[in-house]
Amino acid sequence: MAFxxxxxxxxxxxxxxxxxxxKTLARRMRTVRDLRRLMKTRAEEGEAGERAMDAVIxxxxxxxxxxxxxxxxxxxxxxxxxxxxxxxxxxxxxMMKGVGKELVASTLxxxxxxxxxxxxxxxxxxxxxxxQPSGAEAQKETVRVMNRLMRAGFSxxxxxxxxxxxxxPEEAVVGMEESGADSDSYAEREELxxDSDSYAxxxxxxxx
Numbered sequence: 620m621a622f623x624x625x626x627x628x629x630x631x632x633x634x635x636x637x638x639x640x641x642k643t644l645a646r647r648m649r650t651v652r653d654l655r656r657l658m659k660t661r662a663e664e665g666e667a668g669e670r671a672m673d674a675v676i677x678x679x680x681x682x683x684x685x686x687x688x689x690x691x692x693x694x695x696x697x698x699x700x701x702x703x704x705x706x707x708x709x710x711x712x713x714m715m716k717g718v719g720k721e722l723v724a725s726t727l728x729x730x731x732x733x734x735x736x737x738x739x740x741x742x743x744x745x746x747x748x749x750x751q752p753s754g755a756e757a758q759k760e761t762v763r764v765m766n767r768l769m770r771a772g773f774s775x776x777x778x779x780x781x782x783x784x785x786x787x788p789e790e791a792v793v794g795m796e797e798s799g800a801d802s803d804s805y806a807e808r809e810e811l812x813x814d815s816d817s818y819a820x821x822x823x824x825x826x827x
Contacts, residue, residue: 628660630663630664632671633671636662636671639657640658640684643657644679648689648690648694649690650690650716650717652717654685658675690718691713691723691726694713695709695713695726695730696730698712702743703742703743704772705739705740705743705771705773705777708772709727709730709772710723736774739773740771743773744764749764751785761782765778765782
């Protein structure tokens with residue numbers, strides 16, 4: 620038995636897009652780029668659709684329903700205070716969501732201004748119940764912990780201090796401090812997996 624093909628959704632104009640956008644933002648906050656991506660699936664093709672989306676975005680901003688600044692602040696607070704993620708992880712996530720580079724920088728500077736990175740890394744370890752490496756596999760487990768902390772957005776300098784306090788065998792952490800204490804490149808190369816909370820997952824979902 621052949622399945623019927625789903626009917627193609629008819630495009631809507633500015634009024635329909637506005638109603639859809641308001642309902643979408645009522646469920647959760649979005650960035651301008653993310654909302655535009657969702658509206659594009661309903662808008663007319665070509666310049667007419669672009670003009671309608673532009674008008675909706677302007678109106679939403681005027682009504683204070685849509686704000687990348689507020690999104691960045693709220694998202695950063697959740698990731699830092701609840702998930703205990705480091706600054707670099709949040710920086711990358713915000714940029715992936717379409718928040719402007721300058722806004723990301725100013726938001727993170729304010730949010731992490733008085734944060735002790737080593738303390739935050741220890742809070743992350745406690746939250747994730749990461750066990751201290753020991754026994755014959757200590758060196759291998761130390762590398763795994765180090766990689767996980769880097770994916771969580773912590774500098775290798777902070778990670779070294781955390782691991783050093785564990786009194787691990789010298790060979791387990793040797794060379795780590797000199798291998799790029801404040802490198803951003805590692806976290807940027809690593810795929811962000813395994814540590815997403817529901818807030819982040821919800822903001823990645825598309826709305827039908």
